[in-house]
Amino acid sequence: MRFTPRNVRSRLTLWYVLVLASLLALYAGIASLFLFLSLREDFDHNLLQDLEIVEGMLAKEPNGLLSLHSSHLDAGEPRIGHFIEVRSPEGSLLYRSASLEGQALGGPAGRGEGERDPTPTTIRLPNGTRARLASSVYYIEDQRVVVRVAYDEERLWRELGEFGQVLLLGFPIAVLLAGVGGYALARKALAPIDSMAVQAKKISADKLGDRLSIENSEDELGKLGTVFNAMLGRLQAAFDQLRRFTADASHELRTPLTAIRSVGEVALQDQRSPAEYRDVIGSMLEEVDRLTRLAESLLALSRADAGHVPLQREDISLVHLAKEASSVVEVLAEEKRQQIDVQGEAYLLVSVDRLILRQAVVNLLDNAIKYSPAGSRILVRVQRGGEKQVFLDVIDQGPGIPSEHQAHVFDRFYRVDKARTREWGGAGLGLSISRWAVEALGGDITLRSKDGQGSTFRVSLPVANDSPANPLKGGPQ
Numbered sequence: 073m074r075f076t077p078r079n080v081r082s083r084l085t086l087w088y089v090l091v092l093a094s095l096l097a098l099y100a101g102i103a104s105l106f107l108f109l110s111l112r113e114d115f116d117h118n119l120l121q122d123l124e125i126v127e128g129m130l131a132k133e134p135n136g137l138l139s140l141h142s143s144h145l146d147a148g149e150p151r152i153g154h155f156i157e158v159r160s161p162e163g164s165l166l167y168r169s170a171s172l173e174g175q176a177l178g179g180p181a182g183r184g185e186g187e188r189d190p191t192p193t194t195i196r197l198p199n200g201t202r203a204r205l206a207s208s209v210y211y212i213e214d215q216r217v218v219v220r221v222a223y224d225e226e227r228l229w230r231e232l233g234e235f236g237q238v239l240l241l242g243f244p245i246a247v248l249l250a251g252v253g254g255y256a257l258a259r260k261a262l263a264p265i266d267s268m269a270v271q272a273k274k275i276s277a278d279k280l281g282d283r284l285s286i287e288n289s290e291d292e293l294g295k296l297g298t299v300f301n302a303m304l305g306r307l308q309a310a311f312d313q314l315r316r317f318t319a320d321a322s323h324e325l326r327t328p329l330t331a332i333r334s335v336g337e338v339a340l341q342d343q344r345s346p347a348e349y350r351d352v353i354g355s356m357l358e359e360v361d362r363l364t365r366l367a368e369s370l371l372a373l374s375r376a377d378a379g380h381v382p383l384q385r386e387d388i389s390l391v392h393l394a395k396e397a398s399s400v401v402e403v404l405a406e407e408k409r410q411q412i413d414v415q416g417e418a419y420l421l422v423s424v425d426r427l428i429l430r431q432a433v434v435n436l437l438d439n440a441i442k443y444s445p446a447g448s449r450i451l452v453r454v455q456r457g458g459e460k461q462v463f464l465d466v467i468d469q470g471p472g473i474p475s476e477h478q479a480h481v482f483d484r485f486y487r488v489d490k491a492r493t494r495e496w497g498g499a500g501l502g503l504s505i506s507r508w509a510v511e512a513l514g515g516d517i518t519l520r521s522k523d524g525q526g527s528t529f530r531v532s533l534p535v536a537n538d539s540p541a542n543p544l545k546g547g548p549q
């Protein structure tokens with residue numbers, strides 16, 4: 073089973089301790105190796121020196137064997153713990169130190185043993201003791217002998233063991249301290265996250281104005297908090313917009329419904345003639361019409377908000393589209409004896425969804441008709457706007473839009489003169505639908521107007537790639 077601590081703090085501490093323990097173990101291993109090698113180097117150095125000393129101390133006995141004479145000593149007694157054995161090249165034993173307790177030191181002499189520069193090697197005595205051995209060939213009174221000197225190596229291993237014990241003893245203490253320190257460090261580093269979590273828990277839909285407090289906006293946690301706060305800001309704006317939209321929509325729906333109800337109630341109070349009833353039904357249907365238009369606009373906007381409107385782009389002539397849109401509203405213009413003129417070059421193509429762009433232009437024309445005086449002229453002008461743009465201007469001779477309202481007319485449910493425009497059937501959604509449509513097609517819509525001097529709504533759209541570069545003067549309109 074895999075052990076994974078639940079919180080980040082413990083996980084960080086665990087990793088920290090694991091990495092530190094591995095590093096410590098590696099360090100201890102390398103330190104021990106170096107200690108051992110350096111101790112053994114001293115050991116070998118002394119061993120080689122002692123080999124020379126022992127040679128000088130050997131003397132021949134009358135019985136042909138050798139003995140060790142301390143009177144020949146020129147560098148003191150050989151060190152304690154040394155083993156000495158001297159053999160003839162044929163292998164017969166000439167001398168063996170008492171410290172060997174009768175054990176052979178390295179077995180019979182090998183061929184050529186001691187002829188080269190002596191190099192210490194590690195051997196085991198028959199009783200298991202590890203010994204460091206060096207041997208060399210010498211002549212004692214003309215007799216060729218192989219002298220072997222060895223040190224008990226166990227002492228070296230004991231020193232290494234003691235060093236290891238000290239390290240082992242310190243190891244858990246170091247790891248424990250690292251764990252405690254690491255945990256405290258992780259706790260301190262992660263404390264802002266805890267406090268953010270506590271604050272975030274308290275933020276609910278009706279408290280979207282609250283923000284996380286940020287200690288240092290430059291560090292990683294501060295940046296996270298800033299991003300989170302920005303997200304809250306966007307959520308709050310979306311929530312507010314939704315709330316306003318719902319409130320405005322229900323308000324708009326209530327007005328025609330109240331009108332239908334009161335017209336109906338009044339009609340029911342007295343007996344009326346069929347002509348009067350027809351009138352009542354007529355005005356009720358007018359309100360129903362208004363409701364239907366409102367419902368359609370709301371539906372269009374909610375679809376647009378949800379991003380559910382698939383765009384079917386095709387290259388079309390903007391002038392042709394403007395003519396189509398003006399024919400849709402022609403009847404309304406005729407009622408007010410207004411004239412709609414469409415001007416521009418038909419070769420200017422845009423790649424758009426025909427129905428969506430037509431709806432946007434129809435809304436602009438509908439407004440121009442609604443708000444301009446009877447008998448006035450409405451001009452729709454299509455022209456190139458530089459290399460990559462095409463403009464469609466809807467210019468009217470209406471009352472214009474006061475500058476303080478211009479920034480808001482594209483907002484939902486925004487009407488400059490609430491009382492009057494409602495009479496004409498507007499709910500303040502037409503321009504917001506136009507703006508959405510134009511922006512969805514990659515363009516934008518702007519307004520230029522002076523109070524009392526008419527309005528110009530300009531739709532800019534990217535020119536289609538297939539649009540001819542050279543104007544075909546006098547081409548189809």
Ligand code: ADP
Nearest residue numbers: 439440443481487488493498499500501502503
């Ligand atoms: P509505 O459905 O009320 O016309 P819009 O979103 O189309 O809503 O327009 C918002 C407001 O902008 C209108 O209520 C009106 O006051 C003003 N407006 C729009 N177009 C014109 C125009 N061509 N001339 C004067 N005022 C306009």
